[in-house]
Structures are given as C-alpha cells and as structure tokens.
Amino acid sequence: MSLGSSARTSGASRPVPTIAPTSTPDPLVARARLLLLGLFALNGLTFSSWLARLPTVRDELGLSTGQLGSVLLASSAGSLVMVVIAGTLVTRFGGRRVLLASTVGFTLAYAFMGIGPTAGSVAMLVVGVMLNGMSFALCNVPLNVETAAVERRMGRTMLPHFHAAFSIGAVVGSGLGGLASHGGVPLTVQFGVTAVIALAWRLGSISHVVLDTVAAPRRTDLAAPDLGVSDLGVSDLAAQDLAVSEVAAPDRAATGASAAGTAVRRRGLASALDAWREPRTLLIGTVIMAAALSEGSANNWLSLAVVDGFGRAEAVGAVVLAVFIGSMTLVRLFGTRLIDRHGRVAVLRVSGLVALAGLLLFGLAPNLPIAAVGVMAWGFGAALAFPIGIAAASDDPMRAAARVSVISAFSSVASLAAPPLLGLVAQSIGIRHALLLITGAMVVSVLLARSVGRPEQGTLDAVTTVSSVTTVTSSTGETAVTPSPAVTAEPLPLSLPRPRTEPVPSLAGRP
Known part of the structure; x- marks a missing residue:
C-alpha cells in the first residue's frame, strides 16, 4: 500500500x-x-x-x-x-x-x-x-x-x-x-x-x-541506512524517504532532493516564526514568565531581604538563600514521580499554591524562623514550574525548537525587568515586602495551568516528500521497496516502528 x-x-x-x-x-x-x-x-x-x-x-x-x-x-x-x-x-x-x-x-x-x-x-x-x-x-x-x-x-x-x-x-x-x-x-x-x-x-x-534538533535535510544530509525511523524527527523522516528513494530510483531522488530539502527548510523557518502566534505557546510562555519571576527574584533579592528585613548578618542571608536553592533541587530530583502519577496540570497548580503560600509566609512572618519555613515552601513550589513549561512546549518535536525559543523569550523579559522594578518598589516598602508583588504572577500561573496539559489531538505540519513508497511482501517474507510517482504532502506520525535487520529501512509499518 x-x-x-x-x-x-x-x-x-x-x-x-x-x-x-x-x-x-x-x-x-x-x-x-x-x-x-x-x-x-x-x-x-x-x-x-x-x-x-x-x-x-x-x-x-x-x-x-x-x-x-x-x-x-x-x-x-x-x-x-x-x-x-x-x-x-x-x-x-x-x-x-x-x-x-x-x-x-x-x-x-x-x-x-x-x-x-x-x-x-x-x-x-x-x-x-x-x-x-x-x-x-x-x-x-x-x-x-x-x-x-x-x-x-x-x-x-x-x-x-x-x-x-x-x-x-x-x-x-x-x-x-x-x-x-x-x-x-x-x-x-x-x-x-x-x-x-x-x-x-x-x-x-x-x-x-x-x-x-537536526538541520533541515540537504542532499548531503541523507539519513544513514541503519537509523531507526522511530527515533527521527520530521526533518529526518523527509531525509529517510529520500534515502530509500535513492536506492530504488537514484535519478529521481537526485533531481528531487534539493527541492524537497528547500521546501522543508522554508517550512521549518516559517514554523519558527508562527510559534509567536500560537495561543497555547503564549500561555505557556506566561507560565514560564511567572516561574522566572519567582526563581529569579529569590536568587537576586532573598539574601538581601533577610539582611534588611530581619536585621541579620550577610552570612545568615546566604544560608536562607541556600535553603531556597536546596529545596528546589530536592524537588527537582525526587518530584518527577508526582508528574508521572498526577500529570502536569495538577502538579503545576499545587506547586503554584505552595509557592504562593510560602512567599506570603516569608513576606508577612513576624520572625526569621517562620520566614525560613516560608522560604522552604517557596522553593518546593517553584521547583517544577519551569521544567513543566519546557516539556509542554516540546510536545511536538517538529515545533519544539521554535516554541522553546518563544517561552525562553518570556523568561528573559522577566529576568530583564524584574530586578530594577523590585528595586524601585523596595526603596519605599522594603525588599521583603516588595517580593510580595510576585504573588500576582503566581496566581496567574495557577489560573493558566491547564495550558501545559498534553494536547489530545494534533496534526504534524505537512512534509513534502519526493516520492511515496510502495512495499510488497512476497510469500517468502521478502519485502520489495519501490517508489510511487505520486508526490504527497501529508501529515506524518511522530513515532514509527523501528526496523531492526533490513539494510534499507522498511516503511511497511508506516500508516
């Protein structure tokens, strides 16, 4: 077929x-x-x-x-x-x-x-x-x-x-x-x-x-015969088709390889720009911005907030910052099972609420020991938001690079704007209370948690291939691969069966 x-x-x-x-x-x-x-x-x-x-x-x-x-x-x-x-x-x-x-x-x-x-x-x-x-x-x-x-x-x-x-x-x-x-x-x-x-x-x-993150296929980038199809990205799949076509019909493959590579490259570049117009990607970027504000503000201002807010030595502020970083690291090391068991959306919501409660406790605590408990909760809640956002943006391997670039821009904007803005506010109310402004971003992150869920339905972008492939299995079990003259631009699945022994990858299992 x-x-x-x-x-x-x-x-x-x-x-x-x-x-x-x-x-x-x-x-x-x-x-x-x-x-x-x-x-x-x-x-x-x-x-x-x-x-x-x-x-x-x-x-x-x-x-x-x-x-x-x-x-x-x-x-x-x-x-x-x-x-x-x-x-x-x-x-x-x-x-x-x-x-x-x-x-x-x-x-x-x-x-x-x-x-x-x-x-x-x-x-x-x-x-x-x-x-x-x-x-x-x-x-x-x-x-x-x-x-x-x-x-x-x-x-x-x-x-x-x-x-x-x-x-x-x-x-x-x-x-x-x-x-x-x-x-x-x-x-x-x-x-x-x-x-x-x-x-x-x-x-x-x-x-x-x-x-x-392989480059768009060129004539010299054709996939090696021993590559497993299930491990290839969309650009790789186009190159794989060209490699199979070259074995069966080298003349046609040679004349079409350059055109196919150019088409895929142009579509890839267009996809990189299109990511800026995708509502889901922009919502994930907002979640990432909230995560960057939470983590970045703690890294920049937490030790100083302890020194100024509680009148403690610089070394004490450094210890409290270490508590925050250590809390994040522990959750990142051992909290992955929570995502596997409960899903991204639920974990992001709970994480946001825990971080929100921890920051409020730190900002309003009457003494340092209670504030340190708040810092620990803040670190626990802030740990998984950024990795969850990256995973959500990378659900479709074909568009992953463009989408990760977009949400990283949101993170960079937060890193660029937050320090001076918090510094200005801190001059009036103190840095410990100025950090409470981040709670607004945490609330937004909780409200947008649904955007990081796995999409139930999705279609890959069309990939132009030089030739379709027809496979015929004989009574002896041997498979012949011949090119079809049709030129297609159909959606291709992300995960395909991996051939193990054929010298040229058989595409018989591809839908």
Whole structure:
C-alpha cells in the first residue's frame, strides 16, 4: 500500500503520540542523557562562578553598585535579543552547529570578562558580559529541546533532573568562586582555566547529545541506512524517504532532493516564526514568565531581604538563600514521580499554591524562623514550574525548537525587568515586602495551568516528500521497496516502528 494513500485515509488529525517506557533504553539515548546532565551542570557552574567574583570585578574597575548593575543589564539584553532568533537558528542550522557556535561565544566571553577588569576596560567587560548572555540563550534552546527528546524516548518524566543538575552546578560554582576569591586568584587565571575546561567539556559532549534538533535535510544530509525511523524527527523522516528513494530510483531522488530539502527548510523557518502566534505557546510562555519571576527574584533579592528585613548578618542571608536553592533541587530530583502519577496540570497548580503560600509566609512572618519555613515552601513550589513549561512546549518535536525559543523569550523579559522594578518598589516598602508583588504572577500561573496539559489531538505540519513508497511482501517474507510517482504532502506520525535487520529501512509499518 502506498504511503500517500494510507496517510490520506488516516484522517485530518491524530493524537500526538508518546513513547512508552522501555526496559532496555537505547544506549545512544542513555549516553545523551548523561552528557546533557553534565552540560546543564556545567552551565550552572560557569554561571555562578562568574557571579561569585562580582565584588572583585567591581573593585578592580572602581564601579559603583549602580554602575555594575548597568553592566549586568548587558547580559540580559544580549540574552533577550538572541533568544528571539534562537529557535529559527536551530531550525535552520540544527542543534549541533548552534551548540558549537555558543561554545565559541562562551569561550570568548570568559576571555573578555577576565581580561577587561584586569586591564581596567569597562567596554571589554561589557562585551564579555553581553557575549555570555547571548551564548547562554543560544545554547539554552537546543539543550532544553534535547532533554525533552530524551524524556520522550525514555517514557518517563526527566526534565526536572536536568534543571536540578543546573542547580547543583550553580552551588559548586559558587563555592569554587568563593574559594578563588579567598585565595586571591586573579580573574584572568580563574576565568581562563574555566574557559579551557568548559571548552573541552562542551566539545566532547555536543556530538553525542543531538537527537531531535537536526538541520533541515540537504542532499548531503541523507539519513544513514541503519537509523531507526522511530527515533527521527520530521526533518529526518523527509531525509529517510529520500534515502530509500535513492536506492530504488537514484535519478529521481537526485533531481528531487534539493527541492524537497528547500521546501522543508522554508517550512521549518516559517514554523519558527508562527510559534509567536500560537495561543497555547503564549500561555505557556506566561507560565514560564511567572516561574522566572519567582526563581529569579529569590536568587537576586532573598539574601538581601533577610539582611534588611530581619536585621541579620550577610552570612545568615546566604544560608536562607541556600535553603531556597536546596529545596528546589530536592524537588527537582525526587518530584518527577508526582508528574508521572498526577500529570502536569495538577502538579503545576499545587506547586503554584505552595509557592504562593510560602512567599506570603516569608513576606508577612513576624520572625526569621517562620520566614525560613516560608522560604522552604517557596522553593518546593517553584521547583517544577519551569521544567513543566519546557516539556509542554516540546510536545511536538517538529515545533519544539521554535516554541522553546518563544517561552525562553518570556523568561528573559522577566529576568530583564524584574530586578530594577523590585528595586524601585523596595526603596519605599522594603525588599521583603516588595517580593510580595510576585504573588500576582503566581496566581496567574495557577489560573493558566491547564495550558501545559498534553494536547489530545494534533496534526504534524505537512512534509513534502519526493516520492511515496510502495512495499510488497512476497510469500517468502521478502519485502520489495519501490517508489510511487505520486508526490504527497501529508501529515506524518511522530513515532514509527523501528526496523531492526533490513539494510534499507522498511516503511511497511508506516500508516
């Protein structure tokens, strides 16, 4: 039966498929999972080890706190600009090239951030800070899409583990930065060593972590015969069809490959822009914005709120911040079963309510011990919102990069706007009470929780293939694959049966 005729009889829409858990995970997926955990931890480590040296940066350049804040805005601005186009870049060039580009950006950023303060150049520091923000935003999209791909293939909730790895890396990075500061290690030495180690780490990992964010197919990108069809994204499926067609009819495949690749690339770029007009994606982005406000405000202001609000030493404020980060990390490590058992929507609603109660308790508590209990609840509730939003945006692998880019832009806007706004309000009512403004965003997140549920029905975008494939099984069990002259643009399923032994993948099982 022809692939085109089967697709036409399957109806205009079908459920978005999921991958069931397997007792023997694919070794490639298992390796990608471990390497992605390492990359998330590395991002946390490099992010916090730089921030831990901000007092040294300020002193070497003779900056005021306000001037340093203006310098740091360059990171948020660069991140916001890059995250808007990151989805398009991933769709056009593929996750591997984007990750390599971000690796180069990180390395240059650390060089500038180390040399700038030592040379007394604020301009060089600003360039480094902006490059760092842009590189972080650029790598964030393919990394989050690939972790969602690992979650789908392993058949259980895993995204919170990757964000827990980031938190653990951040704690380690803060400790290393503190030790470097205590030991009087120059910025150029610390940042130079960090850049070299991070460069080697990323280069050794990138080639093994890309499962979904492949570049749109070109004539030279045809899928290898031994690839499993069930592991391929939509762009891969188009390339797979071309590979099979080339075996059966090389002339027709050669003449049509370029046109098919161009069509798929154009559709992919259009999808990256279309994501900004999808109501569900924008609602998920609002949920992500609330999560970024909650987590980011705690990271930026919590220790200072303890110092000013309760008259305690700076070390006590740091301990309370550690309580918040530790609470989030524990839930991200051990709370995945809650999502598997109760679903995203229920967990997001309960998480929002717990975070809301915790923040109210912290902001209104009469003493520090009660406030610390509120901080713990705040951390518990804030832990899963961001991973749940990323998973929801990645339900459809074909559009995952574009949608993750959109919701990351919402997060960047929150990171850019929240610190100065809260600072202005804090001048009048104090930072502890100013943090209560975030409760409004938490209420919105709870009200929009339904948007993160799995869609019951969905259709993949049309993929133009050069030729359909007809399979004929003989009485001896042998399967012949011949091209059909029809050109189709039909929806294709996300998950297809994996051929095991055929030298050329049989598409007999494709609907």
